[in-house]
Amino acid sequence: MLLRDLGEWELLRRLAAFAPPGQFNDDAALLNARSGRQLVVNTDVLVEGVHFSDRTMGPADLGWRAAAANLSDLAAMGCTSVAGITVALVAPGTTAWSWVEGVYAGLLDALEPHGAVILGGDCSSGSERLLSITALGQVAAGEAIRRCDGHPGDWLVSTGPHGLSRLGLALLQNELEAAVTAGLSPELQQRAIRAHQRPVPRLDAVAALHRSRPGGLAWRVGGTDSSDGLVAAVAAIAATSGCGAVLERSHLPIDPELAQLTTGERWCLGGGEDFELVLALAPAWAEALLAALPDARRIGSLVEAKPGLVCWQENGQPLTAAESGFSHFR
C-alpha cells in the first residue's frame, strides 16, 4: 500500500489511531498548563540520507530515535514530565504505508515509558523523507538545567558511556575491517547497534539529580545532552558559562573494549548521538549523583580559563577541533 494510493485524508485517519481519541480533530492541540511550572518546547528534524538511511535503521528504529532525540533535549533542560510531541512527516507519494506505520509505532514505543503522546502534526509530499518533531515538556519553575549555569570548580559528570552510537553506525555501515569487527565481542556489538538505533533519553537521570541533591544546596545545574558529541557538549557548557574545562583522559566514559580500537577515543569524544547528559555540578552534588547513577562518571571539571576552551587535565593541551561534532551544509 502506497501513500499515493491512500491519499492524504486516509493517511491522516490512520495516523490519528496512534494518538488519543479526538486528538487530531482540531486545527491544533490543547494542553493544560499549571502554575509554578515552565513549559519546555523543542524541535528536531531528521532527514533521510543525513540522519538516517534504510541501511542502518528500520522505520520503527527511526521513529524511536526521532522521539528519543527530542526527549533527550527535554531531559537536558531538566524536564520532569513530558506532555508529548507534534510530528511533521514529509515523504514521496511512493512511500509505503508500512514504513510510515513503523515510524509511528517506534515513536509511540519511545513516548510510552514517559507517559507522553502524539499531540498532532502535519504531513506533506516531498522528494525526500523527513521527520520534524516538536516535543513539549514541563519543568518546575527555577529547576531547569541551563548550559550557562556552570561555575569554575564544578565537576563535569557524564551520565553514561560515549562512542557506542558511532561504533554501532560503523558496524551497520560495514566501515570496519573484518578482522577488527571479528575481534569485538558480540555483546559489545549488540550494545553499540542498540545505542545507535534505540538511544534512551536520560529523563531518569533528571529524577536522580533531584533525589541526590544535598540538603541546603540551591538548584544550580549546568548541562546539555551529548547529541553533538561529548567535547561539543563540554565546550558548549564552558563557553556559555564563561569558563574553560579540563577533561581527564584517564577517566573518559568509554567502554574498555572500544578504547582498544584506533578510532575508539575519537568516537568517544566526537562520535555524537549518544544522548547522554553532560552536567556541571557542585562537587558535593556530583558525588551524590555518581552514587545514585551507576553508569555516571566524573570526566573532568570546569576551570577559570578562556571561555569554551577544553584541555586535557593531564598535560594542559587543548583538544583539537577534530574532536567536535558533525556540521550540516559543509
Add this chain to the structure above:
Amino acid sequence: MLLRDLGEWELLRRLAAFAPPGQFNDDAALLNARSGRQLVVNTDVLVEGVHFSDRTMGPADLGWRAAAANLSDLAAMGCTSVAGITVALVAPGTTAWSWVEGVYAGLLDALEPHGAVILGGDCSSGSERLLSITALGQVAAGEAIRRCDGHPGDWLVSTGPHGLSRLGLALLQNELEAAVTAGLSPELQQRAIRAHQRPVPRLDAVAALHRSRPGGLAWRVGGTDSSDGLVAAVAAIAATSGCGAVLERSHLPIDPELAQLTTGERWCLGGGEDFELVLALAPAWAEALLAALPDARRIGSLVEAKPGLVCWQENGQPLTAAESGFSHFR
C-alpha cells in the same frame, strides 16, 4: 554567501539574531505557563515545489506565509495570545544565506503584530527546501473554538472573502488567458496577489468574537480556518459536529469581479489558503459578530442531516467532491 560557506554554527548564530537574546542558547526553549489558560500548539510544514516556489513567492513572502498559516490555526482554536514559533529549516548547502535571511525576516514581520517571537528550532541539509513550524498560543480555559462544537440551527459565518488566494496564484503562474487577466481591475489583481503572498491570520476575528458575545450566552463556537478551502472547512465542522450544512449560493463570500470568471465560484469554494475563519454560532451571536466585523458574511447554516453533508440551500443539491481542497501524495 552560501550555507555551505557559513557552516551550521555560523548559520545558527545568524538565525539567533532574529530571536530574543539568549533564546537559542539552550537545547530547548522555556515558556511560562499560567493557570486558567490552555496552551495551544500547532505544526505546519511547507515544502518547495508543493507549497511554494521561487516563481510565486520571494523568501520574505514565504516566511510570512509560513508563520501566518500557523497563526491561522491558532486563531481557529480561539487563541487570544500567541507565544511564538519554533522553526525547522531544511535546505541544500547551495542555498544562499540571503534566501534564509529573507525567510526569517518574513517570519518576524508576521509574528510582530501579535507580540510573538521565534522560540527556537533546528536546521539540516537536505535536497529540497522546506520549513516546519510549530506555533504555541494560549486560550482561556473553556473558551476554545472546536470544530465539533457546532449545533443544527447555527449560522455559518465566514470572516472574509474566499478564492482570492487562488486567483493570486493563477496570476503569478500566468494560468489565465491574457484577455481574461486584462479584464480584471488592477486593484483586484493586487489584492489577490497579496492574499496569496501575505495572508493575514484572523486573530482579530477572535477578539471580535469575544467583544460581540451576547450577555448570558455560554461560550460555544464551532469553527476552523479555511486553509484547505471553504467547503472543506464547512464539511469538517459539520462532520465533527454530527450534522449537515447548507450554503446559500447567492451569499457566497466572493468578490463580485472574481464571480464573473468561469473558475470564480470553484476557487471560492475550493481554492484554499484564504486563511479566513469559518464559524458556527448561535444566530444572536452570529448577528452581533457580523455587525462587529465588516468583511464577515453569513454563508449558510448547520442543519439536521447526514454528518458532513454540504448542500446548496437553494435547491438541496449536494456540493460535489470536486469542490474540496488539495490532497497531498496523489
